[in-house]
Amino acid sequence: MFSLEPNRTMTLLVNITETPNNRCIDQKHFDWLFTYRPHYIWIIFVLGIIENLFVIFVFVLHKSRCTVTEIYLGNLAAADLIFISSHPFWAIYISKDHWPFGGIMCAAVGSSFKINLYSRNYLLMMVSIERYLALVKTMTIGRLRRPWWAKVNCGIIWMFTAGLNVPTGVFRKEIFNKKFNTTACRTDAPSQNWYVATNILMNVLGFFVPLVVTAFCTSRMIQVLRNNLMRQFKKVNTERKATRLVLSVFLVFIVCCLPYNIYIFIKTLYTLQIFPPCIVKAIRYNVYPISIYLVYSNSCINPVIYSMVGNQFRQKAREVYSRLLCKRPDRRTS
Template sequence: TDWQTIHTVIPPYIFILSLLGLLLNGFVLAVFAAHRDRLTVAEIYLSNLALADFLLLCGLPFWAMYILNQFNWSYGDALCKLVNSNIVINFYTSIYTLVMISIDRYLALVKTMMARWLRRTLYAKITCFVVWMFGLLLSLPTLVHRKVKFIEEYNTTSCILDYTHGSSWKLAHQIMMNTLGFALPVLVIVFSSWNIIKALSRRTENLAFHDFNDTKATVLVYAVTLLFLLCWGPFQVLTFLDTLCDVEVLDGKLWSHTLSLGDQVSVYLAFLNSLLNPLLYVFSGQYFRRKLDAVCRRARHQRRGSDMTTYQRSLVSTFVNRTEQIRPVVIFNAKDQIGL
C-alpha cells in the first residue's frame, strides 16, 4: 500500500514541481539577462542560484516517468548517469551558493572594511565558477557508480547506485553527502548569521547607523537558510541513519523498509527547495523588484518610442507634401522700393 501511494502521488507532484520551478527560475534569469546594467555581487549569486535550481529541475521529469514505469529505467545507461549527475552537481552548487550569499552578507554588515576590496563582481564570478567545478568534482562518484541494472528480486531494470564491487564506496559517498553537502555549509551559514545578528544589535543601539534595508535583506537570508534546512534536513537525517545501518550500529533489516520509503519521500521534499527559492529569495527582495520595474519601464518606453517614431514620420511626411504645394511668394524690401 505504501509503494502504491508512492506510484500515485510522487509523479504528478514531480511534474508540477518541475513546471512551476522551471517557470519561476527561468523568469528570474530572464529578468537578470534583460537588465542592461552590470549585475551587483548579490545579483551574481542570486542568478547563479536560479541557474543551479533551473538545471536541477530539468532532470526531475525523467524520475517522474521512472516511477510511473514501476522503477523501470528506459532511457539508457548514459542518461541514467547524466540525469543523476546533473542533480548532484546542482545540489552542491545550490547549497554553496547559499553559503556565498551568507558570507557576502557577513562581509557587508560585519567586516565592512574588508568588504571594500573583497565584494567585487570579478571575485563573485570567479567564486561561482569554482563552486560549479567543486560540484562537478563531488558528482564523480555518482557518475561512476550510477548504472542501469536488472534486479531479479523486483523484476525491474532500474537506474541505481551500484556498489556491489566495493561497499566502502557507498559509505564514503554518504559521509561526503552528510559532511560536505550539509554539515559544513550549515556551520558556515550559522557562523555568518550569528555574527550578523550581533552586528545588527550593535547598530540598533545607535539609530544613525540603523539601516532597514540591511535588516530586511538579512532576515531574508535567514528565511532561505531555514527553508533549506527544512527541505534537505529529512533527507540528510535518513542518509545518516542509512550510514549507521551500514556500519552495523543500527539493525539494517529493521530499518530497511523505513529507509526505502523515507528516501523516496525525503528526496522529493528536498527538491521543493528549488521551487521556493525564487519565491522567497528573489521575488520578496526589493532589489529584484526594482530591477523588474526597470525592465518593465524600459519595455514600455521602447514601445512608446516606436509608436511615437511612426507618428512623427507620418507627420513629417504630411508636412513635406503640403509645403511642396505652397507657391513661392516674393516680398520686396520697402527700402529697395524707394531707392534708399
C-alpha cells in the same frame, strides 16, 4: 541494498517485499507517499522551470550590473534549473518502473541530484558570507565583495561540485534486472565502502560545512540587525532588506535539506551495522519520501522568496518586464 537516490521507488518496494518474514513495518500504510510522487515531480518541474527562468531573465536582462548577492542567487537559480530539467526523466522512470533513456542519460540525470545539492549549499554559503561582510565587516570588506570575485567563486564552486560527482557519473549505470524483467538506472559501485564514503562526504562536505559557516554568518547578522547602535549607520540600514532575503533563503534551506541529510546519516550507520534494521526500514517509509518531497520543493520555493522578500528583485523584475511588454512610443519624424 536500498539506494539513497531519489529514483529508486521500485527497488525500495522490491527489497522490502523480498523478506516476507519481516514484520517490522506494514508497507501498505505508506504506499501513498510513493504513489503520488510522479505527479508531484511534474508539478515541481512546471513551476520550477517557469520560476527559475524568470529569476535568471531578470538578472540577465536588467540594464544595471548584478550585485555580488545577485550573482550568487543567479547561479543558485541555474543550479535549481539543472536539477529541475531532470525531473521528467525521474517521473517517467518512477511511473513505468523502467528506465528507457539509455546509459548516458542515466549517468547525466543521476548526477544532477547531487550536483544540485552540493552547488546549492555552497552558493548559499557564499551569499551568507557576502552578507556577513556587508553587515559585520563593513570597514574591511575590500576586494572580497567585488562582482569579479563573486564570478570566480562561482566558477570554483561549479568545478568543485563537478569533481565530487565524477565517481557518481562513472558508477551510475543502466542495469537490466532479469528477475523483474525491467531496466533500472542505479549506482553500481565496486564495494559497500564506496556507498559509506559517498554518504559521509555528502553529510560533511555537502551539508555540515556549509551549514556551520552559514549558521555562523547568520547569527552574526542577526546580532547586527538587533543592535540599536548599528542602526544609526546608513550603510547598515541599506543592507538590512537584502539580509532579510538571505535569512529567509537560509531558513528554507534548513527545512528542505535537513531531513534528507538526517536520513543519509542514519542509513550510513545502518550500513555500518550500528543502527537497528527495523528502525531504518520505518524511516525509509516515513522520513525518506518526505525528505525527497522537500528537496524537490526547494528548487521552486527560492524564486518565490525572491519575489516576496526581495524588494530590489521586485523592482528589477518590474523594470525588465515592463520594458519587454510595453510598447515603445513611436518616434515622430520632423
